[in-house]
Amino acid sequence: MKIITPKKVFTISIFLGLLLILVILVSITLGSVNVPPFRSIRILFQSILGLKGGGSDTERTIILSLRLPRAILAGLVGAGLSVSGATFQALLRNPLADPYILGVSSGAAVGAIIALLLGLGTFSFGLPLASFLGALLTILVVFYFGRQDRKIHPHTLLLAGVITGSFLSALIMFFISVSRREELHTILFWLMGDFSFSNARAILIIFPYILLGVVLLYLRSRHLNLILSGEENAIQLGVDVEKLKLISYLSASLITAASVSACGLIGFVGLIIPHSVRLIFGPDHRLLIPSAALLGASFLIASDTLARTLLAPVELPVGVITAAFGGPFFIYLLKTRKGIKTL
Amino acid sequence: MKNLPTKFPPLAPALGTSSLTLLFFLVLSFSISYSAERTLIDEVKREVTFPFPPKRIVSLAPNITEILFSLGLDEEIVGVSIHCTFPEKANTKVRIGSYIRLDFEKIISLNPDLIIATGAGNTRDMVDRLGELGFSTYVIYPKNFSDILKNIAHIGQVVNREKEAKGIIEGLRKRSERVIELTKDLPRPKVFIQIGETPMVTVGKGSFADDLIRLAGGENIAGKEKEVYPRFGMEEILKRSPEVIMISSMNPKGDYQKVFQEWTRWKTLPAVKNGRVHMIDSDLIDRPSPRIIEGLEEFARILHPETFKK
Numbered sequence: 001m002k003i004i005t006p007k008k009v010f011t012i013s014i015f016l017g018l019l020l021i022l023v024i025l026v027s028i029t030l031g032s033v034n035v036p037p038f039r040s041i042r043i044l045f046q047s048i049l050g051l052k053g054g055g056s057d058t059e060r061t062i063i064l065s066l067r068l069p070r071a072i073l074a075g076l077v078g079a080g081l082s083v084s085g086a087t088f089q090a091l092l093r094n095p096l097a098d099p100y101i102l103g104v105s106s107g108a109a110v111g112a113i114i115a116l117l118l119g120l121g122t123f124s125f126g127l128p129l130a131s132f133l134g135a136l137l138t139i140l141v142v143f144y145f146g147r148q149d150r151k152i153h154p155h156t157l158l159l160a161g162v163i164t165g166s167f168l169s170a171l172i173m174f175f176i177s178v179s180r181r182e183e184l185h186t187i188l189f190w191l192m193g194d195f196s197f198s199n200a201r202a203i204l205i206i207f208p209y210i211l212l213g214v215v216l217l218y219l220r221s222r223h224l225n226l227i228l229s230g231e232e233n234a235i236q237l238g239v240d241v242e243k244l245k246l247i248s249y250l251s252a253s254l255i256t257a258a259s260v261s262a263c264g265l266i267g268f269v270g271l272i273i274p275h276s277v278r279l280i281f282g283p284d285h286r287l288l289i290p291s292a293a294l295l296g297a298s299f300l301i302a303s304d305t306l307a308r309t310l311l312a313p314v315e316l317p318v319g320v321i322t323a324a325f326g327g328p329f330f331i332y333l334l335k336t337r338k339g340i341k342t343l
Numbered sequence: 344m345k346n347l348p349t350k351f352p353p354l355a356p357a358l359g360t361s362s363l364t365l366l367f368f369l370v371l372s373f374s375i376s377y378s379a380e381r382t383l384i385d386e387v388k389r390e391v392t393f394p395f396p397p398k399r400i401v402s403l404a405p406n407i408t409e410i411l412f413s414l415g416l417d418e419e420i421v422g423v424s425i426h427c428t429f430p431e432k433a434n435t436k437v438r439i440g441s442y443i444r445l446d447f448e449k450i451i452s453l454n455p456d457l458i459i460a461t462g463a464g465n466t467r468d469m470v471d472r473l474g475e476l477g478f479s480t481y482v483i484y485p486k487n488f489s490d491i492l493k494n495i496a497h498i499g500q501v502v503n504r505e506k507e508a509k510g511i512i513e514g515l516r517k518r519s520e521r522v523i524e525l526t527k528d529l530p531r532p533k534v535f536i537q538i539g540e541t542p543m544v545t546v547g548k549g550s551f552a553d554d555l556i557r558l559a560g561g562e563n564i565a566g567k568e569k570e571v572y573p574r575f576g577m578e579e580i581l582k583r584s585p586e587v588i589m590i591s592s593m594n595p596k597g598d599y600q601k602v603f604q605e606w607t608r609w610k611t612l613p614a615v616k617n618g619r620v621h622m623i624d625s626d627l628i629d630r631p632s633p634r635i636i637e638g639l640e641e642f643a644r645i646l647h648p649e650t651f652k653k
Contacts, residue, residue: 033452061451065476177574189443196444197472313438313446314425 004284016294023298027305028067032312035059073198074304075297080210080255082296085270087252090224092154099256099270103165107138108260110168113175128261135257152245192317193266202262209258213251221285268322272330279333386484393479396503397457404461408433409632414504422453485631487554518636522643526560534561535585547573552628559642588614591625621645
């Protein structure tokens, strides 16, 4: 295994951070309305400096109220989902794990449906709150059923999560087929993932959860490495394994809950970004977590930019892009880098 | 930010209509300082303030586009949804996305002074988002045939074409009353409307087509279903034995033969036995626009051919 030094983590993070900034800049210059690239960037920097101007009112609104919040939200969600996916893969010791595997997303959707049925749902307010509560409740239920003798067993947790998720999905389908309220069908679009309602409020709401989750997981990254080499090993090396599993489960789930409630389900990011990063930089969590966060952010921003520009004025669900471009790229990595152990 | 009050000559269009409107306008213009804005309550009880009369209108749904064109606002319409394909002229307008996913950038770039949306199709989130971006959105919400007349009246009022709106409504009312009058004492055949092939979906209570069947002197076999678009199994259709079957299609000339062939398997159905399986253009029966009257008359001709023979 390659040796990971803080300096290496720092260098790679700086590099990926620059990539992220570049992706954000490109993303705000692209859209169905043509705003010249330099003017777009000028508008952005002028507003960062607290100045008005740099373009017409229309252009300012397009850049600052649509494209920028959208890029930031997509970046946060991409970072969150990638870190959450990496954590679930380690925690459950299962390469197929993704942020939605333990039913958090289905719980969020049921919460959203209940909000719609009670008539308090809009994408901008009631619905995110209700879906967040639904997700939290699911996290607790799965945690309760997934434990035996006050210990988390990866396989029991996985089963409990998958089964709770299936049960909740059945509930979603049931509500959608029996309800005569047409609003419920909007749930289907929400389930496909949608960034078009991004605004500053959504960003401020999910930012603390994602930041907290990612930082907590990063601080435990050395222990996450140890747990992968076997729980007994980790215990012998002085790791409080149960506490570690509890913290990683809760942090990863909270990140997922926050991002689902902000923009619905976005598949694939949480699965392929961690694996790609492992293939490129190796499986050490001290490097994996920050690089997955930065690369995941860039990837989702780029995907969302494609989703809204490819067939403009029609917007594609972003999940279509993440799967269509991420899938082949991942297969390519798998084929060319097969020497590296992924988990 | 989006209001451009100075662009519009205040009061000019209202002068000379009647003293009452003049008075109304005088009061209005003093209260909001000559900006020639107007505040109305829309069909979902929201207060909407916009420059009056609006000069740059964006329509978010096909029925709204059709109503706006029928009121002669060819110039004022600046953007329409990708579903707006009628009349022909709608195809020359800028597309602002679909029902479910608006292209907010396009809308901002059009700088509209009024957006018209429908509660049946567009979501509250879209309207909220447009509000956040600084746009006024008037929402209509048609639920049945008579609501369409109301929609036309309201849109007429909003865009300052009340006289034209009145004319259209009068015409629609006359034609629909004729259908109702001629069919009201006739026996009411049982009707099944097929709007989806797999799964078989029909129209229940609260849909426009259901309302049209009733007005055209028929009885919808799914008319008591609570769902607007209920799914129906073949067994249920056989049990309720419709006397007339109508296949609603986006493309009436399309695969008529294939869908028709499917029905000929069920020879015990009165509709199939008596050769009363028909195609109908879906735009005429599920789009709450002035053209719905053609759908109503078509229904009447299919349900009561002897009365409506031309």
